[in-house]
Amino acid sequence: xxxxxxxxxxxxxxxxxxxxxxxxxxxxxxxxxxxxxxxxxxxxxxxxxxxxxxxxxxxxxxxxxxxxxxxxxxxxxxxxxxxxxxxxxxxxxxxxxxxxxxxxxxxxxxxxxxxxxxxxxxxxxxxxxxxxxxxxxxxxxxxxxxxxxxxxxxxxxxxxxxxxxxxxxxxxxxxxxxxxxxxxxxxxxxxxxxxxxxxxxxxxxxxxxxxxxxxxxxxxxxxxxxxxxxxxxxxxxxxxxxxxxxxxxxxxxxxxxxxxxxxxxxxxxxxxxxxxx
Ligand SMILES: [Zn+2]
Numbered sequence: 001x002x003x004x005x006x007x008x009x010x011x012x013x014x015x016x017x018x019x020x021x022x023x024x025x026x027x028x029x030x031x032x033x034x035x036x037x038x039x040x041x042x043x044x045x046x047x048x049x050x051x052x053x054x055x056x057x058x059x060x061x062x063x064x065x066x067x068x069x070x071x072x073x074x075x076x077x078x079x080x081x082x083x084x085x086x087x088x089x090x091x092x093x094x095x096x097x098x099x100x101x102x103x104x105x106x107x108x109x110x111x112x113x114x115x116x117x118x119x120x121x122x123x124x125x126x127x128x129x130x131x132x133x134x135x136x137x138x139x140x141x142x143x144x145x146x147x148x149x150x151x152x153x154x155x156x157x158x159x160x161x162x163x164x165x166x167x168x169x170x171x172x173x174x175x176x177x178x179x180x181x182x183x184x185x186x187x188x189x190x191x192x193x194x195x196x197x198x199x200x201x202x203x204x205x206x207x208x209x210x211x212x213x214x215x216x217x218x219x220x221x222x223x224x225x226x227x228x229x230x231x232x233x234x235x236x237x238x239x240x241x242x243x244x245x246x247x248x249x250x251x252x253x254x255x256x257x258x259x260x261x262x263x264x265x266x267x268x269x270x271x272x273x274x275x276x277x
Contacts, residue, residue, distance in 0.1 A: 041090055209257070
């Protein structure tokens with residue numbers, strides 16, 4: 001029917017998001033012979049520097065951080081057997097409210113149409129069957145994740161590619177278990193008080209609203225190793241503290257909300273490519 005391989009395109013904000021958010025599906029579908037394309041929108045320059053130096057602190061050089069993180073990203077892609085890595089190389093905007101949000105050239109300051117036009121070019125080239133990105137809140141409110149969502153949805157409109165489109169999500173039951181594990185491991189995990197919680201969009205979805213549950217437990221080692229490839233950000237990657245087994249136990253099933261489908265595949269489904277093969 002088609003003269004090209006089935007293709008999964010994942011659009012992420014920073015180096016390391018590919019591993020934490022979609023490491024399981026990238027590894028699993030590569031193993032099934034599906035072409036996997038990772039688009040990473042920013043250079044990750046607001047990450048930790050060598051020796052754990054924090055952004056904004058003396059000695060933090062965003063260009064050097066970006067170079068280091070690019071190598072880590074390439075190592076992660078090797079572990080996950082990503083077929084094609086595409087970098088948009090916008091400057092990392094940092095967390096919401098940081099001065100870097102306003103910096104010229106930051107992803108957050110980039111007009112959506114500009115980013116979308118570049119991404120649309122990649123969509124036309126690769127003709128993805130499945131596109132995965134974040135929800136409108138960027139899963140947890142990071143400006144670069146929100147912007148990745150915006151340019152992806154705009155690029156999809158420009159190209160009309162991808163019969164199936166998904167947003168990453170997590171079931172509330174799993175977020176609760178995650179919170180418990182984090183508290184147990186002594187991570188700084190505070191429950192928002194109720195007033196704060198009312199203003200904050202809730203992370204993830206009620207279990208019954210999740211459309212797509214993909215079992216990637218057989219690829220847990222790869223997912224963990226891909227995360228570990230981002231060693232310079234180790235302090236920010238709580239998952240690494242859990243150890244492989246517990247991590248896989250908690251996050252072995254990756255969950256998504258299907259937001260576009262032209263295949264008619266029944267819901268809930270357990271395969272991003274249901275209806276396509
Ligand atoms: Zn990120």
